[in-house]
Amino acid sequence: MILVTGATGLNGKAIVREFARQKHEVRALVRDPARASAAGLDELAGVQLVEGDMRRPETLGAALDGIDCVLMISTATEDMTETQGRFIDACKQAGVAHAVKFSGAESNIGYDATKFRFTRMHEEIERYLEGAGMAWTHLRPSQFMQVYLRDAPTIAAEGAFHLALGDTELSPVDVEDIAKVAFRLLRDGGHDGESLDMTGPEALTMSDVAARISQATGRPVRYVDVSPEVRRCNLLASGISAGFADALDEQLAERLRRPKSRVHLATHEMFGVRATPFVEFARRHAAMFGGQA
Numbered sequence: 065m066i067l068v069t070g071a072t073g074l075n076g077k078a079i080v081r082e083f084a085r086q087k088h089e090v091r092a093l094v095r096d097p098a099r100a101s102a103a104g105l106d107e108l109a110g111v112q113l114v115e116g117d118m119r120r121p122e123t124l125g126a127a128l129d130g131i132d133c134v135l136m137i138s139t140a141t142e143d144m145t146e147t148q149g150r151f152i153d154a155c156k157q158a159g160v161a162h163a164v165k166f167s168g169a170e171s172n173i174g175y176d177a178t179k180f181r182f183t184r185m186h187e188e189i190e191r192y193l194e195g196a197g198m199a200w201t202h203l204r205p206s207q208f209m210q211v212y213l214r215d216a217p218t219i220a221a222e223g224a225f226h227l228a229l230g231d232t233e234l235s236p237v238d239v240e241d242i243a244k245v246a247f248r249l250l251r252d253g254g255h256d257g258e259s260l261d262m263t264g265p266e267a268l269t270m271s272d273v274a275a276r277i278s279q280a281t282g283r284p285v286r287y288v289d290v291s292p293e294v295r296r297c298n299l300l301a302s303g304i305s306a307g308f309a310d311a312l313d314e315q316l317a318e319r320l321r322r323p324k325s326r327v328h329l330a331t332h333e334m335f336g337v338r339a340t341p342f343v344e345f346a347r348r349h350a351a352m353f354g355g356q357a
């Protein structure tokens with residue numbers, strides 16, 4: 065039996081839905097049944113919802129009972145290393161054979177993962193898992209295309225979005241592609257000791273992203289380059305915490321130092337998943353980018 069954690073989140077939800085679409089049973093760990101229900105997880109055939117908290121091993125007995133393989137996802141917060149470390153310990157204690165870590169790898173060429181706290185934490189957790197004595201695989205996506213949905217309200221209202229990336233390229237990947245890869249990896253097993261990086265199919269500047277959203281919505285969309293300070297103010301005004309804004313400043317600084325992005329589709333190809341181009345992702349969300357949703 066397979067367990068997916070983080071099932072109420074962006075990727076966990078997409079992965080659990082992919083299991084349901086493929087009519088393959090899966091267990092999903094949730095902290096809050098109301099959130100699971102709001103995410104529609106309780107209506108999916110073949111999905112066993114189990115309550116538990118990754119930070120509290122005493123709550124994980126039912127979730128880990130009879131599990132051979134786990135996919136470990138939790139929120140990018142300051143306590144991520146501790147949360148996932150405790151969960152790895154609980155998996156080991158319960159006799160789980162294989163743990164897949166949902167990690168993250170920036171696509172910029174020469175990017176130093178130690179400069180951004182969340183990629184640094186992912187690498188620390190990867191090392192911890194590698195020493196835990198279970199089979200392990202790291203799934204390492206680059207920036208998600210879905211990150212641009214945060215800018216949908218401004219794009220809909222002003223036909224513009226404001227970031228501080230200059231001409232820096234990124235190679236965002238569609239969460240739906242990650243879900244298909246994760247499903248096939250978990251269903252078929254194997255890939256013990258492998259790190260599977262994933263990007264999307266194109267290295268894009270923010271002007272390229274704007275052009276693709278424009279193509280998908282049929283409305284003009286501009287990228288407006290602002291200073292890192294203005295961007296930080298915008299982020300804080302949108303309600304994110306100062307700590308998270310600090311983390312995003314670290315990421316931005318390193319991205320600006322490493323403006324060229326690679327495209328790495330070997331994982332898509334290995335699992336027979338077509339890499340979704342940005343314009344297709346934008347078409348799927350055209351109502352949001354166009355202000356009709």
Ligand SMILES: NC(=O)c1ccc[n+]([C@@H]2O[C@H](COP(=O)([O-])OP(=O)(O)OC[C@H]3O[C@@H](n4cnc5c(N)ncnc54)[C@H](OP(=O)(O)O)[C@@H]3O)[C@@H](O)[C@H]2O)c1
Nearest residue numbers: 070071072073074075095117118119138139140168207208
């Ligand atoms: N943003 C990017 O472009 C990017 C790119 C590559 C990798 N990543 C990495 O991807 C991961 C996040 O993926 P995501 O965006 O899909 O996640 P997300 O939407 O933030 O969801 C996180 C999930 O983890 C659950 N969770 C957190 N703490 C938990 C705990 N103690 N016990 C049980 N469940 C817990 C949350 O449950 P609740 O609903 O109960 O809170 C939620 O379901 C992060 O590690 C991030 O660093 C991000």
